[in-house]
Amino acid sequence: NGSDKLLGGLLASGFNEESCLSRYQSVLYRKPSPYKPSPYLVSKLRNYEMLHKRCGPGTESYKKALKQLDQEHIDGNGECKYVVWVSFSGLGNRILSLASVFLYALLTNRVLLVDRGKDMDDLFCEPFPGMSWLLPLDFPMTDQFDGLNQKSSRCYGDIVKNEAMDTEKTFSYLYLHLVHDYGDHDKMFFCEGDQNLIGKVPWLIVKTDNYFVPSLWLIPGFEDELNKLFPQKATVFHHLGRYLFHPTNQVWGLVTRYYEAYLSHADEKIGIQVRVFDVGAGPFQHVMDQISSCTQKEKLLPEVDTLVERSRQVKTPKHKAVLVTSLSSGYSENLKSMYWEYPTSTGEIIGVHQPSQEGYQQTEKKMHNGKALAEIYLLSLTDNLVTSAWSTFGYVAQGLGGLKPWILYKPENRTAPDPACGRAMSMEPCFHAPPFYDCKAKTGIDTGKLVPHVRHCEDMSWGLKLV
Amino acid sequence: NGSDKLLGGLLASGFNEESCLSRYQSVLYRKPSPYKPSPYLVSKLRNYEMLHKRCGPGTESYKKALKQLDQEHIDGNGECKYVVWVSFSGLGNRILSLASVFLYALLTNRVLLVDRGKDMDDLFCEPFPGMSWLLPLDFPMTDQFDGLNQKSSRCYGDIVKNEAMDTEKTFSYLYLHLVHDYGDHDKMFFCEGDQNLIGKVPWLIVKTDNYFVPSLWLIPGFEDELNKLFPQKATVFHHLGRYLFHPTNQVWGLVTRYYEAYLSHADEKIGIQVRVFDVGAGPFQHVMDQISSCTQKEKLLPEVDTLVERSRQVKTPKHKAVLVTSLSSGYSENLKSMYWEYPTSTGEIIGVHQPSQEGYQQTEKKMHNGKALAEIYLLSLTDNLVTSAWSTFGYVAQGLGGLKPWILYKPENRTAPDPACGRAMSMEPCFHAPPFYDCKAKTGIDTGKLVPHVRHCEDMSWGLKLV
Numbered sequence: 001n002g003s004d005k006l007l008g009g010l011l012a013s014g015f016n017e018e019s020c021l022s023r024y025q026s027v028l029y030r031k032p033s034p035y036k037p038s039p040y041l042v043s044k045l046r047n048y049e050m051l052h053k054r055c056g057p058g059t060e061s062y063k064k065a066l067k068q069l070d071q072e073h074i075d076g077n078g079e080c081k082y083v084v085w086v087s088f089s090g091l092g093n094r095i096l097s098l099a100s101v102f103l104y105a106l107l108t109n110r111v112l113l114v115d116r117g118k119d120m121d122d123l124f125c126e127p128f129p130g131m132s133w134l135l136p137l138d139f140p141m142t143d144q145f146d147g148l149n150q151k152s153s154r155c156y157g158d159i160v161k162n163e164a165m166d167t168e169k170t171f172s173y174l175y176l177h178l179v180h181d182y183g184d185h186d187k188m189f190f191c192e193g194d195q196n197l198i199g200k201v202p203w204l205i206v207k208t209d210n211y212f213v214p215s216l217w218l219i220p221g222f223e224d225e226l227n228k229l230f231p232q233k234a235t236v237f238h239h240l241g242r243y244l245f246h247p248t249n250q251v252w253g254l255v256t257r258y259y260e261a262y263l264s265h266a267d268e269k270i271g272i273q274v275r276v277f278d279v280g281a282g283p284f285q286h287v288m289d290q291i292s293s294c295t296q297k298e299k300l301l302p303e304v305d306t307l308v309e310r311s312r313q314v315k316t317p318k319h320k321a322v323l324v325t326s327l328s329s330g331y332s333e334n335l336k337s338m339y340w341e342y343p344t345s346t347g348e349i350i351g352v353h354q355p356s357q358e359g360y361q362q363t364e365k366k367m368h369n370g371k372a373l374a375e376i377y378l379l380s381l382t383d384n385l386v387t388s389a390w391s392t393f394g395y396v397a398q399g400l401g402g403l404k405p406w407i408l409y410k411p412e413n414r415t416a417p418d419p420a421c422g423r424a425m426s427m428e429p430c431f432h433a434p435p436f437y438d439c440k441a442k443t444g445i446d447t448g449k450l451v452p453h454v455r456h457c458e459d460m461s462w463g464l465k466l467v
Numbered sequence: 468n469g470s471d472k473l474l475g476g477l478l479a480s481g482f483n484e485e486s487c488l489s490r491y492q493s494v495l496y497r498k499p500s501p502y503k504p505s506p507y508l509v510s511k512l513r514n515y516e517m518l519h520k521r522c523g524p525g526t527e528s529y530k531k532a533l534k535q536l537d538q539e540h541i542d543g544n545g546e547c548k549y550v551v552w553v554s555f556s557g558l559g560n561r562i563l564s565l566a567s568v569f570l571y572a573l574l575t576n577r578v579l580l581v582d583r584g585k586d587m588d589d590l591f592c593e594p595f596p597g598m599s600w601l602l603p604l605d606f607p608m609t610d611q612f613d614g615l616n617q618k619s620s621r622c623y624g625d626i627v628k629n630e631a632m633d634t635e636k637t638f639s640y641l642y643l644h645l646v647h648d649y650g651d652h653d654k655m656f657f658c659e660g661d662q663n664l665i666g667k668v669p670w671l672i673v674k675t676d677n678y679f680v681p682s683l684w685l686i687p688g689f690e691d692e693l694n695k696l697f698p699q700k701a702t703v704f705h706h707l708g709r710y711l712f713h714p715t716n717q718v719w720g721l722v723t724r725y726y727e728a729y730l731s732h733a734d735e736k737i738g739i740q741v742r743v744f745d746v747g748a749g750p751f752q753h754v755m756d757q758i759s760s761c762t763q764k765e766k767l768l769p770e771v772d773t774l775v776e777r778s779r780q781v782k783t784p785k786h787k788a789v790l791v792t793s794l795s796s797g798y799s800e801n802l803k804s805m806y807w808e809y810p811t812s813t814g815e816i817i818g819v820h821q822p823s824q825e826g827y828q829q830t831e832k833k834m835h836n837g838k839a840l841a842e843i844y845l846l847s848l849t850d851n852l853v854t855s856a857w858s859t860f861g862y863v864a865q866g867l868g869g870l871k872p873w874i875l876y877k878p879e880n881r882t883a884p885d886p887a888c889g890r891a892m893s894m895e896p897c898f899h900a901p902p903f904y905d906c907k908a909k910t911g912i913d914t915g916k917l918v919p920h921v922r923h924c925e926d927m928s929w930g931l932k933l934v
């Protein structure tokens with residue numbers, strides 16, 4: 001089925017296949033997506049690719065633009081404008097924020113450049129044909145990235161606060177602080193008037209750990225374009241994620257080997273992503289209870305028969321493979337023991353698998369993030385997905401997979417909530433730290449109530465998501 | 468394929484199938500054994516079953532025989548003689564010693580009765596039709612079983628030592644101490660003359676943790692009969708084990724559920740039984756090295772390619788499922804990581820599975836032994852088996868499976884031996900504590916050099932095994 005290896009035109013053809021096997025092989029592991037990219041999105045991407053090739057690292061335009069960085073203000077207009085995504089936070093957060101910044105680049109005709117941080121280049125292939133998306137290692141500001149914060153000079157929020165924006169002159173660069181701890185002035189980024197000022201600046205340096213796409217839909221100047229790009233609104237990350245994030249061959253080896261060895265033969269694959277934000281060492285009983293309760297109530301997994309001593313005999317029993325991802329091994333071990341020790345009430349055969357048990361978050365270890373990415377990807381290959389509230393790790397899996405997950409609601413006071421989980425409205429990620437500001441009226445407003453397609457999230461009452 | 472569910476006549480027909488599903492279902496999970504029981508063995512078993520029915524618990528004969536226990540010596544000859552197997556030691560040891568005592572019962576026309584200990588009745592179905600093999604709970608000596616040792620009154624070795632055997636009179640019972648720590652006088656059990664004396668005693672109480680079958684072949688009076696029973700000499704435990712040991716429905720559920728969920732779809736199943744007798748908490752690096760070295764050198768598992776970053780593409784790659792059993796989870800985790808992180812040089816797909824990780828030997832926990840038995844049984848269902856030197860757990864698996872294992876030689880000084888493993892000569896268990904005595908010449912002798920079919924073991928130089 002070579003016809004859809006470009007995912008309905010989403011992917012550009014002509015890449016070297018060997019150098020990034022996942023790009024065209026993913027179609028062999030996924031069910032075809034029911035969501036097709038719009039022709040407008042496809043042509044926008046092809047245009048972006050040309051822009052990227054024209055302005056990317058090493059081009060004359062790039063060299064010219066680099067020179068502007070030496071001055072405080074620019075004179076005249078350069079050919080290319082850039083947005084630099086700074087590597088920051090956990091893997092899930094990075095993937096979501098990078099997709100957000102890419103969409104922002106599409107909307108503002110900027111060229112996206114990616115700070116590789118510790119391992120972005122080990123994890124992901126180049127997404128654009130013929131020109132790297134990686135910020136060159138000799139970019140003059142790279143060593144300042146770690147220290148960037150609200151107090152940094154040229155931090156846009158700080159400039160707004162000090163009313164230091166000179167509308168006659170244009171800064172050579174601005175730093176946009178869109179990290180979850182940002183302030184009201186930083187959030188002015190989401191106002192149309194501010195976008196007009198920011199739009200002139202050739203270099204934007206962005207540090208964010210958020211999927212801020214939902215709030216872009218609330219900026220009037222972007223609305224039309226977004227509607228054309230995504231007539232199915234809740235497919236933004238689904239398409240952009242599949243367009244941008246192709247695991248490198250090393251990570252793809254982790255994905256495919258695990259898939260073939262443990263999942264491929266099952267009639268149905270269930271993903272369960274367990275992310276516990278409680279302090280203290282798990283596994284926690286209330287989380288185990290929550291997992292069983294959710295999967296059984298929602299009929300994702302069968303109940304077990306603790307009284308009958310023999311397996312129910314079924315002619316050709318259905319085989320379900322459960323893929324559990326978690327930093328702790330306890331949850332999968334518990335589930336595995338349960339389905340080993342007792343027969344299922346339906347006669348179904350349940351195998352439980354967990355790829356890695358890293359014990360704790362080790363964002364600096366290379367193979368650790370490779371395994372984390374492989375697990376996200378494996379979750380995205382399942383038929384039904386259960387995720388944990390608040391976790392961007394799960395958001396990425398659901399988006400890539402085109403899956404509306406069942407969300408395990410966040411336990412409070414070490415007690416499993418009732419109901420244990422609920423079905424998500426859409427497969428879109430949740431924006432955890434949206435602004436609540438009416439730019440015109442200059443007053444607070446509930447941004448989750450303005451339009452029907454931007455709502456509060458299922459797992460975080462103040463978050464925003466596309467539905 | 469109902470035709471061979473009786474395993475070539477080894478099993479009696481007419482049992483209630485529901486009460487012990489494993490008895491007739493095992494044939495669905497095993498390849499047919501290339502070893503057929505001799506017609507003589509089959510008829511001997513049918514005769515034994517009649518004897519057992521006639522003399523078993525609750526019968527008139529049994530009641531009569533019980534009465535004899537009150538006296539020191541018996542007068543006249545009872546209709547039935549008994550051998551009571553006392554529950555003792557780990558599960559593997561128990562299975563092997565019970566099979567040995569059963570063979571002894573066959574050779575001496577005794578009725579075998581089984582002390583259920585903590586859990587024998589939870590683990591095994593009744594093997595004989597229409598009459599229990601379990602020693603009744605009200606057997607008068609049961610509460611003395613735990614304390615039986617070389618110093619016990621009526622311990623045969625002790626009687627020999629004190630020359631207290633009165634050839635004119637016959638004791639009502641004797642205690643046979645055949646535990647690994649037994650002495651030269653206890654070992655007189657293996658002399659023909661002593662067998663003649665012992666043969667008259669109506670009740671024998673045996674405590675043993677040994678597979679003493681090889682030395683029975685060296686007793687001239689048993690030789691002819693054994694040759695007729697087992698023309699293929701190295702099939703004794705294979706046949707007797709399959710005849711006697713049918714897991715209960717609860718344990719069978721553990722076997723079949725695990726098999727279906729994790730092993731059944733593979734093209735080839737490899738069992739690796741890891742038993743480490745070193746003190747200290749594993750996993751040990753030298754044992755991990757030994758496992759990789761053995762499985763790769765013997766071409767049971769492929770090597771991995773640590774340099775190439777992408778999986779070798781093979782049209783229809785072979786899928787091997789590796790079943791690891793061990794008290795520690797480290798060895799299987801190590802193997803699993805290796806085959807996850809790197810592609811195999813052959814393109815084969817390797818899945819690694821470990822049912823339980825109990826951490827340490829917990830012989831008193833019910834489900835623990837149920838899981839241990841299930842694991843032994845699962846190992847016996849593999850196509851190729853790697854076992855650990857000295858472990859009776861592995862011996863049982865190889866015997867039930869009809870498999871000549873690769874034995875991981877015992878490491879010395881925490882160093883992996885070279886070669887790491889070697890192929891066993893036969894599938895028979897090793898007798899760990901055989902006598903070295905020439906009963907006629909009344910002198911020491913190397914009993915491993917007397918006949919070609921009783922030799923020293925591969926994994927224990929002083930042990931004896933049938934080949």
Ligand SMILES: Nc1nc2c(ncn2[C@@H]2O[C@H](COP(=O)(O)OP(=O)(O)O)[C@@H](O)[C@H]2O)c(=O)[nH]1
Pocket residue numbers: 089090091092093094274275325326327356358360361362363368369371372373375390391392393394
């Ligand atoms: N391998 C693996 N790593 C995990 C898992 N859950 C969390 N992590 C690690 O913890 C980090 C969590 O950060 P992030 O991906 O941003 O997800 P979030 O914190 O759940 O929103 C990941 O990047 C991983 O390094 C898991 O299930 N498997």
Ligand SMILES: Nc1nc2c(ncn2[C@@H]2O[C@H](COP(=O)(O)OP(=O)(O)O)[C@@H](O)[C@H]2O)c(=O)[nH]1
Pocket residue numbers: 556557558559560561741742792793794823825827828829830835836838839840842857858859860861
């Ligand atoms: N479940 C399980 N238990 C084991 C394993 N290895 C040892 N054990 C436990 O330790 C005991 C070891 O005693 P035994 O079966 O006589 O084997 P041996 O000591 O290796 O000869 C077993 O009965 C089990 O209770 C294993 O791989 N799996």
